[in-house]
Amino acid sequence: MPLKHLTIGAVVAVCVFAAQVAAQSNELSGIIGRTFISNQGIQGAPSYDPNLHFGKGLTFEVNYARRIIVTEIYSLALEVPFVVSPDEEPHAAQNLIPGKYSSYFVTPAARANLFPQTAVSPWASFGGGFGHFSESSTLEFGGPNPGKTGTTTGVLQGGLGLDVKMFENVSLRGEFRDFWSGVPQLNVNTGKSRQHNFFVGGGVLWRF
Numbered sequence: 001m002p003l004k005h006l007t008i009g010a011v012v013a014v015c016v017f018a019a020q021v022a023a024q025s026n027e028l029s030g031i032i033g034r035t036f037i038s039n040q041g042i043q044g045a046p047s048y049d050p051n052l053h054f055g056k057g058l059t060f061e062v063n064y065a066r067r068i069i070v071t072e073i074y075s076l077a078l079e080v081p082f083v084v085s086p087d088e089e090p091h092a093a094q095n096l097i098p099g100k101y102s103s104y105f106v107t108p109a110a111r112a113n114l115f116p117q118t119a120v121s122p123w124a125s126f127g128g129g130f131g132h133f134s135e136s137s138t139l140e141f142g143g144p145n146p147g148k149t150g151t152t153t154g155v156l157q158g159g160l161g162l163d164v165k166m167f168e169n170v171s172l173r174g175e176f177r178d179f180w181s182g183v184p185q186l187n188v189n190t191g192k193s194r195q196h197n198f199f200v201g202g203g204v205l206w207r208f
Contacts, residue, residue: 025070026064028205029204029206030060031201035088035197036056037196038195038196039051044189048093052186055090059085060083061082062082064080066078072115073115078111079127081105081107083179085103086102087100090186091140092140092186096187098138098145103133105157108128110125118165120163121163122162124158125160125161125177126157128157135147153182154182158180159175159178161174162174173204176199178197180196182194
């Protein structure tokens with residue numbers, strides 16, 4: 001085989017390999033699940049129901065990631081989870097709190113996967129960013145909300161998950177993330193300035 005043809009063939013092979021590697025260095029995932037928040041005691045509340053209760057708000061996540069290191073044993077990616085809870089419905093015995101609130105968190109993070117080339121890959125994530133709560137303008141049992149209706153907060157995020165490969169570029173993903181944030185403005189004193197927002201969900205991951 002002439003050297004020119006051999007060289008061209010080698011260049012084409014390298015380009016194809018590089019394109020395949022590059023083509024799988026990006027990830028996009030869509031997750032749906034629930035956010036769980038522990039009840040909080042209200043100072044001065046009636047003894048028969050002294051707690052601020054939270055629902056289990058339906059929550060959606062869109063996550064873009066870029067893998068920067070990939071080996072047989074581990075991989076490291078930079079990711080940007082964007083998590084939205086459109087309808088969290090807290091409850092208190094007295095008509096003091098907003099009827100509902102929505103929230104979103106944006107927390108750029110580093111994520112490490114074990115055995116990224118295999119069918120099952122566990123991972124851990126840690127990062128931080130910001131979040132925003134939008135409180136309802138009306139109270140739970142009716143009437144105008146006298147408090148703030150917009151609260152922005154810093155957020156730390158830690159997560160664990162599992163990716164299960166279904167096809168070459170498609171995996172199922174299950175995950176647990178804790179978004180440690182400030183508290184929404186709910187017009188009651190719980191003695192807390194921060195809260196854990198535990199998100200549990202599952203969805204689909206696409207590598208491209």
